[in-house]
Amino acid sequence: MSASAATTSATILPFAESAARVHRDTRPLRLITCGSVDDGKSTLIGRLLWDTKAVKEDQAASLARDSGAQNDLGLPDFALLLDGLQAEREQGITIDVAYRYFSTDRRSFIVADTPGHEQYTRNMATGASTADLAVLLADARVGLLEQTRRHATIASLMGIRQFILAVNKFDLVNYDREIFDRISHEFREFALSLGVRQITAIPMSALKGENVVAPASDAMPWYEGPTLIEALELATARSTQAGGFRMPVQRVVRPGESFRGYQGTVAGGAIKPGDSVVILPSGTVANVSQIVTFDLVRNAAVAGDAITLVLDRQVDVARGDLIVSIDAQPLTGTAFDAQLVALQQGGIEPGKRYWLKSGSRRQRVSIEPLSQLDLASGQWRPHASTLAMNAIGKVRLAFEETAVFDAYEQNRATGAFILIDPDTLNTVAGGMITGKRANLGGLKREGDRVVLSLPADLAEQLMASDLFANRRDEAEIKRLTAAEAATLWRNAGSDI
Amino acid sequence: MPLSVQETEIKNPPVSRPPLDPHLKALENEAIHIFREVAAEFDNPVMLYSIGKDSSVLLHLARKAFFPGRVPFPLLHVDTTWKFKEMIEFRDRIAEEYDLDLVVHTNTRGKEEGITPFTHGSAFYTDVMKTEALKQALDAGGYDAAFGGARRDEEASRAKERIYSFRTPDHKWDPRNQRPELWNVYNGMIRKGESVRAFPLSNWTEVDIWRYIQAEDIPLVPLYYAAERPYVERDGMMILAEDPRLELLPGEEVKHGSIRFRTLGCFPLTGAIRSTASNLDEVIAELEIATVSERQGRAIDRDQSGSMEKKKREGYF
Ligand SMILES: Nc1nc2c(ncn2[C@@H]2O[C@H](COP(=O)(O)OP(=O)(O)OP(=O)(O)O)[C@@H](O)[C@H]2O)c(=O)[nH]1
Ligand SMILES: [Mg+2]
Numbered sequence: 001m002s003a004s005a006a007t008t009s010a011t012i013l014p015f016a017e018s019a020a021r022v023h024r025d026t027r028p029l030r031l032i033t034c035g036s037v038d039d040g041k042s043t044l045i046g047r048l049l050w051d052t053k054a055v056k057e058d059q060a061a062s063l064a065r066d067s068g069a070q071n072d073l074g075l076p077d078f079a080l081l082l083d084g085l086q087a088e089r090e091q092g093i094t095i096d097v098a099y100r101y102f103s104t105d106r107r108s109f110i111v112a113d114t115p116g117h118e119q120y121t122r123n124m125a126t127g128a129s130t131a132d133l134a135v136l137l138a139d140a141r142v143g144l145l146e147q148t149r150r151h152a153t154i155a156s157l158m159g160i161r162q163f164i165l166a167v168n169k170f171d172l173v174n175y176d177r178e179i180f181d182r183i184s185h186e187f188r189e190f191a192l193s194l195g196v197r198q199i200t201a202i203p204m205s206a207l208k209g210e211n212v213v214a215p216a217s218d219a220m221p222w223y224e225g226p227t228l229i230e231a232l233e234l235a236t237a238r239s240t241q242a243g244g245f246r247m248p249v250q251r252v253v254r255p256g257e258s259f260r261g262y263q264g265t266v267a268g269g270a271i272k273p274g275d276s277v278v279i280l281p282s283g284t285v286a287n288v289s290q291i292v293t294f295d296l297v298r299n300a301a302v303a304g305d306a307i308t309l310v311l312d313r314q315v316d317v318a319r320g321d322l323i324v325s326i327d328a329q330p331l332t333g334t335a336f337d338a339q340l341v342a343l344q345q346g347g348i349e350p351g352k353r354y355w356l357k358s359g360s361r362r363q364r365v366s367i368e369p370l371s372q373l374d375l376a377s378g379q380w381r382p383h384a385s386t387l388a389m390n391a392i393g394k395v396r397l398a399f400e401e402t403a404v405f406d407a408y409e410q411n412r413a414t415g416a417f418i419l420i421d422p423d424t425l426n427t428v429a430g431g432m433i434t435g436k437r438a439n440l441g442g443l444k445r446e447g448d449r450v451v452l453s454l455p456a457d458l459a460e461q462l463m464a465s466d467l468f469a470n471r472r473d474e475a476e477i478k479r480l481t482a483a484e485a486a487t488l489w490r491n492a493g494s495d496i
Numbered sequence: 497m498p499l500s501v502q503e504t505e506i507k508n509p510p511v512s513r514p515p516l517d518p519h520l521k522a523l524e525n526e527a528i529h530i531f532r533e534v535a536a537e538f539d540n541p542v543m544l545y546s547i548g549k550d551s552s553v554l555l556h557l558a559r560k561a562f563f564p565g566r567v568p569f570p571l572l573h574v575d576t577t578w579k580f581k582e583m584i585e586f587r588d589r590i591a592e593e594y595d596l597d598l599v600v601h602t603n604t605r606g607k608e609e610g611i612t613p614f615t616h617g618s619a620f621y622t623d624v625m626k627t628e629a630l631k632q633a634l635d636a637g638g639y640d641a642a643f644g645g646a647r648r649d650e651e652a653s654r655a656k657e658r659i660y661s662f663r664t665p666d667h668k669w670d671p672r673n674q675r676p677e678l679w680n681v682y683n684g685m686i687r688k689g690e691s692v693r694a695f696p697l698s699n700w701t702e703v704d705i706w707r708y709i710q711a712e713d714i715p716l717v718p719l720y721y722a723a724e725r726p727y728v729e730r731d732g733m734m735i736l737a738e739d740p741r742l743e744l745l746p747g748e749e750v751k752h753g754s755i756r757f758r759t760l761g762c763f764p765l766t767g768a769i770r771s772t773a774s775n776l777d778e779v780i781a782e783l784e785i786a787t788v789s790e791r792q793g794r795a796i797d798r799d800q801s802g803s804m805e806k807k808k809r810e811g812y813f
Contacts, residue, residue, distance in 0.1 A: 027518050027519060027522055028519060028522075056786070056787060056788050056789040057787045057788050058788045058789055059789055081652070082652075082655075083652075084651070084652025084653045084654075084655055084656055084805070085652075085653060085656055085671050085672070085805060086802045086805055086806075087671070087672050089802070095671075095672055096656045096671065096672070096674055097656065098652070098655040098656055099648045099655050099698070099699065100648075100649070100655060101648075101649050101699075101701045108519065110699060122676040123674075123676065125676060125678060126676045126677050126678055129678035129679045130679060130680075250529070250532040250533055250536050251532055251535060251536040253562065253564065253565045254565070255564045255565040255566065259564060261564070263532050263561075263562075264532070265525060265528070265529045265680075292563070292564065293560070293563070294559065294560035294563040295513065295560075304521075304522060304525050305525060306524070306525045306528035306529055306532070306561070308563070308564075319536050343676050355685065357681050357683065358681065359681070360533070360536070412679065413679070413680075416678070416679045416681060417681065418676075418678055418681045418683060420683055420685055425683075425685040425686060425687065426675055426683075427675045427676045427677070427678070427683045430676065430678040430679075
């Protein structure tokens with residue numbers, strides 16, 4: 001018995017070792033499939049799982065059983081590996097995201113297969129929010145549709161910078177090179193207009209597995225680029241957030257009188273004992289005395305780490321506060337600019353008070369729509385009324401209490417938010433902060449000083465006063481032109 | 497003057513281990529984040545504890561998440577009374593060792609009406625002794641959030657489930673109408689009576705679980721490791737033959753062999769696999785070349801495609 005066990009493990013080990021190495025060196029790549037309804041997203045991922053041997057025998061057996069005779073090629077319906085809900089199987093469409101996990105010798109992947117149907121755009125956004133890369137599908141017979149553009153736009157707004165255009169169902173167009181050239185050219189132009197530069201276009205047949213894992217040099221000798229799996233292996237995972245230290249406080253832990261720690265996940269930058277931090281929105285300053293985890297008291301923590309921070313003094317810190325580095329602080333204020341995607345029936349109504357959740361903080365906000373993206377032309381059009389479901393809009397956020405953000409481009413964790421409808425309690429929008437509004441700012445803090453912006457004549461008078469001259473290190477006054485002053489006045493309602 | 501951690505009363509001085517690889521570290525961080533978020537946002541959470549490998553990992557992560565504090569919620573075990581004997585022993589030992597609040601609930605209907613996995617078929621039995629029992633226990637405790645150890649890679653309908661999975665007051669899941677869930681910003685707002693099932697292990701695979709157990713040295717029920725055990729072959733499954741309630745059918749006999757379990761549940765419904773993998777290294781090596789999925793051994797999942805979804809819609813985990 002033990003002798004046979006020894007030989008078994010001896011033959012197995014090299015394999016196990018190589019599999020383990022895959023996991024050790026890299027974080028998994030997170031990707032989504034997106035694009036219009038029926039373009040073959042689920043079939044593609046099903047095929048990918050099949051060809052990377054991620055489908056076990058019992059799963060293959062139920063696939064064969066459930067497939068029936070769905071196509072002329074005698075192939076199983078690979079989409080069934082993803083479309084696991086009964087409603088999806090009945091209707092032959094994807095309704096909600098399916099998350100699947102697979103790996104090659106080179107790296108591991110988390111894939112979110114999203115629905116193409118416009119009605120379920122919210123579920124596509126759910127998948128896109130955490131992805132490093134988007135595989136956008138287009139049916140070779142029809143090319144790019146409005147829904148293809150919508151998905152590409154949402155993916156790019158959510159910070160995805162790597163796209164693979166899968167021009168699918170090539171078996172149905174005689175592997176015609178001209179079709180590939182035309183669609184990929186059109187897509188390239190479009191993606192560039194979104195600011196996406198990393199684009200790989202691949203002609204494929206998801207169903208037959210051509211250019212998915214196996215190359216298709218017989219069917220498409222004219223194509224010399226990578227297969228899908230090769231392109232995925234070369235892609236880069238989202239880098240962890242650089243910039244200043246950020247940690248939203250999730251909870252305060254006080255196991256005894258003598259210990260008080262702040263628990264949260266580092267959302268940007270790094271921290272070590274001795275570093276000075278500011279607690280926002282209060283602005284209180286403290287130093288880090290310890291970084292505690294279950295395993296050991298650590299001498300540093302970086303973005304992604306779930307930690308417990310201990311500070312060197314008694315300060316008021318509560319759930320929802322943001323602990324940040326003193327020398328690279330986020331934006332604070334009561335008015336911000338953002339882009340958002342409306343996710344539910346009813347849309348986003350101007351003036352309505354929503355709950356906004358970002359990091360661990362939840363606060364009241366009202367929304368002022370400014371413009372809406374016209375998907376056909378790619379133009380932003382002025383739009384001040386309700387943003388309907390699936391609309392992509394630019395909005396102003398007006399808070400009742402101070403809010404703290406980074407621009408989404410700078411930090412995805414502290415720049416992202418969701419809106420919750422206070423009536424239904426459902427999540428009704430996903431948003432990305434683009435900046436703080438009114439950079440003029442009637443009254444704001446810069447480092448240790450207060451900055452007051454006033455119309456030029458008022459500013460002169462105040463600066464001339466003795467009282468102000470004695471307190472120059474505390475406050476600064478900026479002169480505004482008449483036009484700037486007028487803008488400021490218009491915004492004053494939400495700013496002051 | 498703040499006190500350092502060492503100066504406060506921490507019972508189990510943590511052992512120093514080599515750092516986790518980045519993949520497992522990322523999964524661990526995500527799980528801890530979820531634990532803390534739920535504990536902070538809900539009034540009365542509970543953790544479903546099924547004593548299996550996933551529950552063991554879940555518990556380990558909960559202890560990590562709240563360290564140096566205690567796990568701030570009770571553990572709930574739905575005991576069908578048909579669990580493996582070793583599971584119950586293990587449960588009681590762990591609860592004591594880690595100083596946990598353990599709530600055990602059994603549906604009395606099972607005893608009163610004599611509902612057993614042998615007499616009533618796996619579907620009905622599961623419905624009463626697991627789903628119904630779970631709902632009773634959740635209602636009794638008034639819990640507004642329940643952690644579970646389900647993973648998306650287990651099954652096709654699980655692959656669709658959110659990390660915060662919303663449930664109606666009668667514990668129903670509506671897979672066609674789930675709340676969007678963007679980034680790691682979770683929506684924990686619910687009305688009285690509604691609840692959320694939270695799944696910190698959503699993104700873990702079976703291999704991740706085992707590699708984490710190895711890296712973190714997490715104790716498990718010994719049934720996961722191969723040993724000489726008595727078993728009976730029935731319906732293509734190898735059923736452990738140690739419980740006196742297992743009656744042999746005509747033509748059946750007790751055999752002995754080196755077997756182990758990939759998942760643990762009720763012993764009459766959980767099939768063993770032939771294996772000589774008697775330690776973690778061997779289990780992982782075996783898993784990496786396995787050609788069938790872990791749920792193969794579970795009678796309740798084999799009933800039909802979509803059976804898991806049906807059970808989940810009705811309130812099963
Ligand atoms: N001939 C051919 N058919 C394909 C190919 N890829 C997908 N199909 C078929 O196209 C249909 C739709 O495929 P799905 O994979 O369900 O499409 P989808 O993009 O996931 O659809 P939604 O998720 O509902 O948006 C199915 O009948 C597939 O078999 C292909 O490469 N060639
Ligand atoms: Mg699909």
